[in-house]
Amino acid sequence: MRVAVIDLGTNTFHLIIAEKAGKELEILYKTNVPVKLGEGRINDNIIIPAAFERGINCLKDFSQIIADYQADKIRATATSAVRSAENGKDFVDAVNERTGITIETITGDEEAELIYQGVKLSGAITDLSLIMDIGGGSVEFILCDTETLIWKKSYNIGAARLMQQFFKSDPINDGDKNAILFHIQNQLTDLFNICEKHQPKMLIGSAGAFETFAELIIRENYLKADINTAKTFAFNFDDYIASSIKLINATHKERAEMPGIIPLRVDMIVIAALITNYVLGRSKINSLTLSTYDLKMGVLASLI
Structure with a gap:
């Protein structure tokens, strides 16, 4: 089974693609991108437009990589910057519409x-x-x-x-x-x-x-x-x-x-x-x- 994990951090978005064969786990692909989603106004609970677009563009790239690796399962989790932002749900919806990735905003x-x-x-x-x-x-x-x-x-x-x-x-x-x-x-x-x-x-x-x-x-x-x-x-x-x-x-x-x-x-x-x-x-x-x-x-x- 081949799985892809996306971690949408406040500073960095991470992608790991791994495969399980028996009890062994093999990392096939790993990258991170300094998206800086919390740039500028994190304490105002806002994702600014430039960070919003950087996030979507990064996830477009991740979506293509995941397709190339033909992952069976994908789980994308968003943390503090998205869960606290007034426009966090707008970001989640825009990502789904423009990349096909469904983001799960997790609690602390x-x-x-x-x-x-x-x-x-x-x-x-x-x-x-x-x-x-x-x-x-x-x-x-x-x-x-x-x-x-x-x-x-x-x-x-x-x-x-x-x-x-x-x-x-x-x-x-x-x-x-x-x-x-x-x-x-x-x-x-x-x-x-x-x-x-x-x-x-x-x-x-x-x-x-x-x-x-x-x-x-x-x-x-x-x-x-x-x-x-x-x-x-x-x-x-x-x-x-x-x-x-x-x-x-x-x-x-x-x-x-x-x-x-x-x-x-x-x-x-x-x-x-x-x-x-x-x-x-x-x-x-x-x-x-x-x-x-x-x-x-x-x-x-x-x-x-």
């Missing part, structure tokens, strides 16, 4: 569940863990152990939202940093209550920004790891902290010149580092692992 809870299923497939969960997925529109947290999903929640504190609202300086100044951290602190009260009760031992970063953190550290330390093929990557905690502080203190130009940062993440990686460091500190976690498997792999698992 459903998103967190699928992220958990994807991370679980990677084998990253080896202890009581807090999974964190930093998207452009929302951030999902999942508390789990090797057997059980204990608690999950989605928060509207994604990197694109916080960047548009608070990130006005270069390099980011103390005023902007403090505004971001104050906002995060107010939003995540129940998360830290849960962490205080259960005391997770590890933070598992789900793909996205955590792949960028890993890529920077791999290149800087000449490690042999390859996150394009690895399912997981265990960070040296001190290396991560040093790298994150360097990113936060750098200018836009300095970050843009760092090998390993894709253009889309040059500024959003600062937000990701601030959120991650705050969560690590408040939850007293000093172990960090990357899972390259995330929501789209969870969706893939649900199909096969």
Whole structure:
């Protein structure tokens, strides 16, 4: 059976086509496109016309690729940017009319569940863990152990939202940093209550920004790891902290010149580092692992 999964993120649209033969799963095709659906007015809950058209054009291309691969099943899921936008349904309807793709707009809870299923497939969960997925529109947290999903929640504190609202300086100044951290602190009260009760031992970063953190550290330390093929990557905690502080203190130009940062993440990686460091500190976690498997792999698992 051949399946296609489309993940319509706030920043990036992903397409995976895979085939199941017996118990084995083979990835036949994989791509991502920086559509930036949340550009400009995500906090006003609007998909601006230019982003609207970029999204449709990307999905036209995806539709053709899926047809070429003759997939038996297709599942397309939309997350924060579409579910919170006043014209989100207009976008879903326009995509269906112009590309034939039916989009399922999932809730934050459903998103967190699928992220958990994807991370679980990677084998990253080896202890009581807090999974964190930093998207452009929302951030999902999942508390789990090797057997059980204990608690999950989605928060509207994604990197694109916080960047548009608070990130006005270069390099980011103390005023902007403090505004971001104050906002995060107010939003995540129940998360830290849960962490205080259960005391997770590890933070598992789900793909996205955590792949960028890993890529920077791999290149800087000449490690042999390859996150394009690895399912997981265990960070040296001190290396991560040093790298994150360097990113936060750098200018836009300095970050843009760092090998390993894709253009889309040059500024959003600062937000990701601030959120991650705050969560690590408040939850007293000093172990960090990357899972390259995330929501789209969870969706893939649900199909096969």
